[in-house]
Amino acid sequence: MKIKSMMLKGLALLGVGTLALSASAQERPILPGGNWGSMLAETDGGHLFGNPDADRKLIEFMSYTCSHCATFARNGEGAIKVAYVPSGRISYEIRHLIRDPVDLSAALLTHCGDASKFGGNHEAIMYRFDEWMGKAAKATQAQRSRWQFGSLPARLQAIASDLDFYDIMETRGYGRAELDGCLSDEAKARAMADTSAADVKKYGLTGTPSFVLDGELLEGTHDWLSLEKHLADVF
Template sequence: MTMQVRGSKLAARLTASMAALALLGTGAVALAQNWSTTVVASDNGHKVGNPKAKTKLVEFMSYTCSHCADFAREGDAAIKLAYLPKGDVSYEIRHLLRDPFDLTAALLTQCGDPKKFMGNHNAIILSQEDWFEKGRKTTRAQQARWQFGSNGARRQAIASDLGFYELMENRGYTRAQLDKCLIDEAKANALAEASQADVEKYGLTGTPSFVMNGALLDGVHNWAALRPVLDKQR
């Protein structure tokens, strides 16, 4: 009888232990979900993170904006590592186009699979000073190619003279793939129209600017100002 009681207790403990392990296993699966690797295309950019996050952050940026490059260096990695993984914050990068250089860069960053966007974005924005320098060293003949010919040909000239082709080829693209994206006039027009619509909708006056849950964050234009706002949402 004693052995039966002890056996029953042992069986109960084993059952409880197995249940606990099952719950732990379920928790482990949940913890394995890292939303920072989820990227979906939007009408004027790309959203990283949980599409259903309660806090939706949107950055309006320009590739020719030095402050946007500063934000990319200081804020992008921090957002990806500290705010996106759990799924309560999403981060969308949208293009505020200021000139043909912006449009050329935006078309290239959006070229191909949406999953490639963040890598493309970082490759161009983080090397901004390098291609700025290339631009400063261009000849008048090169600059003339940026202003004459078809829109696609102008963008191809910009991409060649500023080193965009080389940057993107290092990411696995072929020249033919890049040219296809650069001469996509429908995509170029869509980006320009969406950019103008965003300016009018939110009253944007500069870059980077940030919108959180549909409201423009007044006076927030860098990581130091944005970080405490994000921390309040955690």
């Protein structure tokens, strides 16, 4: 899905400026070989599954409002985590391209709580994509106005309420107050937007999902079928 024009429009709606990144990489524990499939750590731009010192490094750039990303989450992510990451030879990092306020609301919620919760949070949002995106498509003008005007926390909380993000995250064990706290983290929101814009510029990203393997953008690769061919060469 094309991102540049939608991303610029979305960031304008957010009122996001170019602030210094507030998120920093957390110290990553080293696990014995064979346990890499259970390794998850927050990086300075996303979340990394597997061996942080792997010889090969795969990055997925995704957006929560991207239908192709939702499809990949269902048929590609699991295969990567089960068939490739446990070997310790390749790591898999998920990074966000923030395109609009709905996307930002979902991204902040997936980051809510300890970094170890990200994988489950991410799946919970993506696996119910059709449900909440259907609600977004049918949103009334009054709802959309609530998403676009007022303070950033108020806008994101309105989105979370209207699209059932609160309900989805409550099945993950979160309470409303904790979720509101995550949606009110404006420093985190700006850091996400700044990192997103920097990644687009650095790698020349034009669509989601996009994949970078060992620092090189895989041109024309936006689904599991085409990505799998590149990964086959890794092993």
